[in-house]
Amino acid sequence: MANVTTTPQASDPRLKLQVEQQLGDFHLSVALNLPATGVSGFFGPSGSGKTSLLRLIAGLERPKQGVITLGEQTLLDTRQGIFVPPHRRRIGVVFQEARLFPHYRVRGNLTYGMRKPAAQRFAEIVELLGIEALLERMPGTLSGGEARRVAIGRALLSEPQLLLMDEPLTGLDGARKEELLRYITRLTQQVDIPVIYVSHDAEEITAIADHLVVMKAGQVRASDKLGALLQRFDLTHELGGFDAASLLQGEVVAHETAYGLTHLALDDNYQLVLPGTSAPIGSHLRVRILARDIALALTPPANTSYRNQLSATITDFITLPEAPYTVELRLSIGRFFLRARLTRKSWDEMGLAKGMQVTALIRSVSFTAC
Numbered sequence: 001m002a003n004v005t006t007t008p009q010a011s012d013p014r015l016k017l018q019v020e021q022q023l024g025d026f027h028l029s030v031a032l033n034l035p036a037t038g039v040s041g042f043f044g045p046s047g048s049g050k051t052s053l054l055r056l057i058a059g060l061e062r063p064k065q066g067v068i069t070l071g072e073q074t075l076l077d078t079r080q081g082i083f084v085p086p087h088r089r090r091i092g093v094v095f096q097e098a099r100l101f102p103h104y105r106v107r108g109n110l111t112y113g114m115r116k117p118a119a120q121r122f123a124e125i126v127e128l129l130g131i132e133a134l135l136e137r138m139p140g141t142l143s144g145g146e147a148r149r150v151a152i153g154r155a156l157l158s159e160p161q162l163l164l165m166d167e168p169l170t171g172l173d174g175a176r177k178e179e180l181l182r183y184i185t186r187l188t189q190q191v192d193i194p195v196i197y198v199s200h201d202a203e204e205i206t207a208i209a210d211h212l213v214v215m216k217a218g219q220v221r222a223s224d225k226l227g228a229l230l231q232r233f234d235l236t237h238e239l240g241g242f243d244a245a246s247l248l249q250g251e252v253v254a255h256e257t258a259y260g261l262t263h264l265a266l267d268d269n270y271q272l273v274l275p276g277t278s279a280p281i282g283s284h285l286r287v288r289i290l291a292r293d294i295a296l297a298l299t300p301p302a303n304t305s306y307r308n309q310l311s312a313t314i315t316d317f318i319t320l321p322e323a324p325y326t327v328e329l330r331l332s333i334g335r336f337f338l339r340a341r342l343t344r345k346s347w348d349e350m351g352l353a354k355g356m357q358v359t360a361l362i363r364s365v366s367f368t369a370c
């Protein structure tokens with residue numbers, strides 16, 4: 001797909017912002033550098049300031065004080081009196097609700113505001129979002145998920161240099177939510193436009209984000225690669241608590257079709273067995289595993305139904321004050337890291353300690369591809 005931006009080094013921050021804003025009793029105070037590529041998730045509880053921050057980036061609000069730059073371009077500099085209005089920022093915004101024009105067909109909604117070069121990409125984007133069959137329909141006849149897909153298509157066809165998505169799955173039921181999340185994930189992998197994705201749902205954000213910004217009470221609590229933040233004990237509560245998880249990425253190397261299993265190579269030494277996927281051999285896949293779905297053994301057990309037995313080292317552990325009877329562990333598996341959680345009783349009885357070699361036992365069904 002055509003690239004609407006120049007291709008900066010991945011390490012170059014694309015969006016830099018430093019803003020202060022008072023909204024009634026709420027004070028937003030944020031300094032951030034976000035990467036040029038991939039999906040940056042804004043995550044935090046309701047009222048932490050995610051939407052307010054998004055509105056500042058889009059130019060829908062003008063902060064009292066701050067600087068926002070996107071690549072080489074200054075969008076805001078209050079000291080120099082620079083404020084680029086929203087329609088000149090080339091930032092696509094997808095809100096919680098689709099906000100389509102009710103009297104235009106889907107095709108008209110998509111082409112409204114479409115920049116000329118994007119016309120060649122029309123068919124490609126329509127296909128990517130699976131909305132070919134909807135082009136002649138009126139917005140009022142679309143389901144919630146379909147309308148969101150059209151809204152995403154419209155934002156993309158305006159050739160944005162940055163795409164903002166504010167809780168695009170809100171209000172959809174389980175199946176529709178999963179379907180739209182799949183479309184969005186595929187889209188963000190194929191369209192070379194950085195995305196900021198706002199959500200308060202830990203599972204949703206870990207499925208889609210590459211970089212994560214954790215917001216709390218108008219401030220940035222943490223900002224880093226998602227995989228790195230998921231390993232942090234101090235963010236356990238924020239990032240899912242009981243559902244704390246790790247991510248692993250690898251290459252699909254085999255499908256056991258007779259048993260509905262897929263083999264994923266993390267590197268030359270480590271392979272995972274997962275529920276079967278349709279991902280082609282050679283493609284890369286990201287999988288999520290909950291800390292509570294990992295068991296440990298001191299030696300590799302024989303005759304077990306665990307399909308994954310991985311040699312691991314305990315690199316760190318902690319007992320969190322909110323869960324005194326469990327032990328949170330970090331395991332290294334080659335160059336990869338996994339979170340695990342055991343009862344304190346197992347930890348004591350097995351005589352576990354930092355630096356010990358163990359076998360991590362994981363059922364194949366515990367992995368979710370994302």
Ligand SMILES: Nc1ncnc2c1ncn2[C@@H]1O[C@H](COP(=O)(O)OP(=O)(O)OP(=O)(O)O)[C@@H](O)[C@H]1O
Pocket residue numbers: 023024025026044045046047048049050051052053200
């Ligand atoms: N114009 C405004 N005037 C007064 N208070 C405001 C205004 N806009 C936002 N706020 C307050 O700022 C806080 C942050 O709101 P914001 O919508 O950014 O949070 P959020 O993290 O996106 O929450 P949610 O997940 O519920 O959408 C809230 O307490 C909200 O009531």
